[in-house]
Amino acid sequence: MKYNYYWRKSGLKKPYGDNFLSLVEEYKPKNVLEIGVFCGVTSRNICELLKTNFGSDFRYYGLDLFGSTKTSSVDEIEPKFLENQKFSNPLKTIYYNFIKKENLNSKISVQNFLKKFSQNIELLEGDTRVTLEKVPLSEIDFVFLDGGHSYDTVLSDLQKLYDNMKNNSKIVCDDFTGITKIESVEKAIKDFANNNKIKLEEKFKRFALLNVEK
Numbered sequence: 001m002k003y004n005y006y007w008r009k010s011g012l013k014k015p016y017g018d019n020f021l022s023l024v025e026e027y028k029p030k031n032v033l034e035i036g037v038f039c040g041v042t043s044r045n046i047c048e049l050l051k052t053n054f055g056s057d058f059r060y061y062g063l064d065l066f067g068s069t070k071t072s073s074v075d076e077i078e079p080k081f082l083e084n085q086k087f088s089n090p091l092k093t094i095y096y097n098f099i100k101k102e103n104l105n106s107k108i109s110v111q112n113f114l115k116k117f118s119q120n121i122e123l124l125e126g127d128t129r130v131t132l133e134k135v136p137l138s139e140i141d142f143v144f145l146d147g148g149h150s151y152d153t154v155l156s157d158l159q160k161l162y163d164n165m166k167n168n169s170k171i172v173c174d175d176f177t178g179i180t181k182i183e184s185v186e187k188a189i190k191d192f193a194n195n196n197k198i199k200l201e202e203k204f205k206r207f208a209l210l211n212v213e214k
């Protein structure tokens with residue numbers, strides 16, 4: 001399946017959307033968690049693929065601040081887009097900011113965008129230090145970790161995931177290497193993998209893949 005941008009805004013520019021979907025295709029998870037939903041474009045692509053693979057028998061959980069306050073803002077990096085919702089395509093700026101007056105990173109906007117999957121999804125608003133507790137992590141097969149990018153947040157999210165997810169489930173982390181690499185993210189992932197003796201694989205000169213082994 002090709003990654004579709006739906007005339008919104010995505011964190012995964014070409015070719016990384018397709019690269020990411022090929023990982024979902026390869027591991028064929030049934031229950032997926034995305035940490036950092038942003039405008040819901042990757043969420044929608046994941047749900048479309050899960051529907052193709054499993055019909056209505058899948059779950060998708062999406063966590064995001066959706067504009068609410070972070071527990072800790074130390075060293076946190078946010079997409080510039082969240083400051084004023086300015087698109088590189090001026091037509092989109094006019095359409096979303098002045099005609100629709102829609103904040104694409106709001107829970108209501110993403111909920112609406114994913115409404116055909118309303119029976120299969122759950123969107124949770126708030127900091128992952130709180131919301132991750134509400135996800136049945138032992139049932140999740142595949143996580144896309146792309147929320148808070150500070151060292152402490154990445155490490156805290158990874159530890160919670162690893163402690164609760166089942167054997168052989170997968171965690172794909174964004175911004176580990178290549179042109180979008182974020183030093184704090186890379187360091188947190190490497191430290192986490194070393195401390196827990198987990199195999200770490202680099203994918204598509206961008207992502208890190210961790211296999212949960214217990």
Ligand SMILES: C[S@@+](CC[C@H](N)C(=O)[O-])C[C@H]1O[C@@H](n2cnc3c(N)ncnc32)[C@H](O)[C@@H]1O
Nearest residue numbers: 010011036037038042064065127128146147148
């Ligand atoms: C890079 S964007 C995610 C991009 C998205 N995965 C995609 O493919 O389009 C990061 C998102 O993480 C959210 N975020 C940042 N810190 C967070 C935190 N501590 N808890 C939950 N969400 C957070 C931001 O609101 C932002 O929407």
